[in-house]
Amino acid sequence: MKGEGTGNPPSAVVLLSGGMDSAVAGAWARAEGYGILALTVDYGQRHRVEIDAARKVARWLGVREHVELRVDLRDVGGSALTGGIPVPRGPTEGIPATYVPARNTLFLALALGLAEARQAGAIVIGANRIDFSGYPDCRREFLDAFARVAETGTKAGVEGKAPKVLAPLLDLSKEGIVRLGARLSVPFADTISCYDPSPDGRPCGTCDACRLRRKGFAAAGTSDPTAPPEGR
Amino acid sequence: MKGEGTGNPPSAVVLLSGGMDSAVAGAWARAEGYGILALTVDYGQRHRVEIDAARKVARWLGVREHVELRVDLRDVGGSALTGGIPVPRGPTEGIPATYVPARNTLFLALALGLAEARQAGAIVIGANRIDFSGYPDCRREFLDAFARVAETGTKAGVEGKAPKVLAPLLDLSKEGIVRLGARLSVPFADTISCYDPSPDGRPCGTCDACRLRRKGFAAAGTSDPTAPPEGR
Numbered sequence: 001m002k003g004e005g006t007g008n009p010p011s012a013v014v015l016l017s018g019g020m021d022s023a024v025a026g027a028w029a030r031a032e033g034y035g036i037l038a039l040t041v042d043y044g045q046r047h048r049v050e051i052d053a054a055r056k057v058a059r060w061l062g063v064r065e066h067v068e069l070r071v072d073l074r075d076v077g078g079s080a081l082t083g084g085i086p087v088p089r090g091p092t093e094g095i096p097a098t099y100v101p102a103r104n105t106l107f108l109a110l111a112l113g114l115a116e117a118r119q120a121g122a123i124v125i126g127a128n129r130i131d132f133s134g135y136p137d138c139r140r141e142f143l144d145a146f147a148r149v150a151e152t153g154t155k156a157g158v159e160g161k162a163p164k165v166l167a168p169l170l171d172l173s174k175e176g177i178v179r180l181g182a183r184l185s186v187p188f189a190d191t192i193s194c195y196d197p198s199p200d201g202r203p204c205g206t207c208d209a210c211r212l213r214r215k216g217f218a219a220a221g222t223s224d225p226t227a228p229p230e231g232r
Numbered sequence: 233m234k235g236e237g238t239g240n241p242p243s244a245v246v247l248l249s250g251g252m253d254s255a256v257a258g259a260w261a262r263a264e265g266y267g268i269l270a271l272t273v274d275y276g277q278r279h280r281v282e283i284d285a286a287r288k289v290a291r292w293l294g295v296r297e298h299v300e301l302r303v304d305l306r307d308v309g310g311s312a313l314t315g316g317i318p319v320p321r322g323p324t325e326g327i328p329a330t331y332v333p334a335r336n337t338l339f340l341a342l343a344l345g346l347a348e349a350r351q352a353g354a355i356v357i358g359a360n361r362i363d364f365s366g367y368p369d370c371r372r373e374f375l376d377a378f379a380r381v382a383e384t385g386t387k388a389g390v391e392g393k394a395p396k397v398l399a400p401l402l403d404l405s406k407e408g409i410v411r412l413g414a415r416l417s418v419p420f421a422d423t424i425s426c427y428d429p430s431p432d433g434r435p436c437g438t439c440d441a442c443r444l445r446r447k448g449f450a451a452a453g454t455s456d457p458t459a460p461p462e463g464r
């Protein structure tokens with residue numbers, strides 16, 4: 001049994017986006033023995049259908065609580081996911097336009113507040129650094145820096161009980177994530193990874209997130225239940 | 233002229249709460265030559281009248297832009313400022329109930345996203361560690377840890393242009409803050425520091441924030457234009 005929360009069993013705040021990675025991270029946390037407090041952030045993203053997917057995954061996980069927080073980053077802008085910039089198609093050079101300034105910092109800050117308020121022993125994020133879009137806030141050094149923020153900037157941290165920052169998928173390829181998820185019976189059909197889905201939630205098939213997801217399922221030799229038919 | 237933003241003059245995101253400290257921090261940033269991007273967070277706090285005060289201070293500062301973001305932390309709870317816990321009166325032991333879990337981490341995360349989206353060279357926060365309420369997220373080690381998050385977790389940071397995290401009041405007493413603000417002609421009458429003001433915005437006079445503010449003005453030998461009359 002992991003975690004140092006006062007709950008019984010100890011609890012972990014899982015950042016649940018509705019995508020495949022966070023669903024697998026949540027399933028991992030449950031398998032590790034944590035009671036799950038799911039946190040979903042509606043930040044004004046294009047792909048709001050993610051929120052519905054997060055609710056389905058939270059039900060499947062049997063979470064203790066699912067907190068949905070809304071903070072509209074459209075007034076901040078600076079990203080293809082929240083602003084008027086188009087979502088890029090196909091591979092791009094460098095950090096792509098889908099990068100949302102400081103998004104994981106914000107998600108972790110909200111998770112940290114919730115973890116502290118609920119005395120949870122850990123925060124779980126589905127970030128991974130192998131088959132990813134080059135986002136700076138999906139790297140070990142960033143997560144380590146945030147862990148130091150949790151230690152120094154909270155009452156829990158001052159008392160030596162800062163929630164741990166866990167990124168169980170960090171060093172897994174997309175193939176490894178699909179394999180782990182399959183082993184934990186993650187309902188991939190309920191997840192959505194696309195940056196620009198149709199209004200009824202079908203993935204576009206051409207954005208970076210769709211491309212990486214397809215690559216992962218293909219490498220794992222598994223079919224993706226959400227894969228779009230040829231042509232879309 | 234300070235800052236490394238691409239604006240001309242360079243800009244700084246100033247966290248503007250409507251309180252005295254952030255007003256003085258904003259005035260400092262302006263005096264340092266920064267163009268000001270004000271950021272005010274409505275987090276569901278008891279003292280919502282703060283938001284009106286922040287707007288007045290922003291007007292006085294002549295900001296380039298005033299972004300107001302809303303994220304309702306009442307669903308997170310864990311604080312006298314957002315939940316059903318009463319605001320303590322008089323001095324308390326340890327970190328008081330008015331501590332909001334991870335609040336400055338959240339504020340800085342939002343400021344970091346805005347700074348990156350606007351290519352601002354700095355983030356300015358009015359935190360101070362001398363006459364303060366013992367909040368862990370008002371200390372140097374926390375701010376240093378957050379600066380590392382900015383360096384590692386943003387596109388700007390990867391490019392060596394992470395916004396600096398500036399806390400010009402960190403080592404000032406409340407007296408020093410009042411003196412600096414007076415020198416910069418800060419309109420103290422437009423600010424409010426109380427945790428539990430009356431609906432029309434009058435300070436209670438008995439909470440920690442009122443107590444510290446009163447102490448600062450008294451020590452500086454200045455009268456506080458917002459001081460409540462005897463009896464309230």
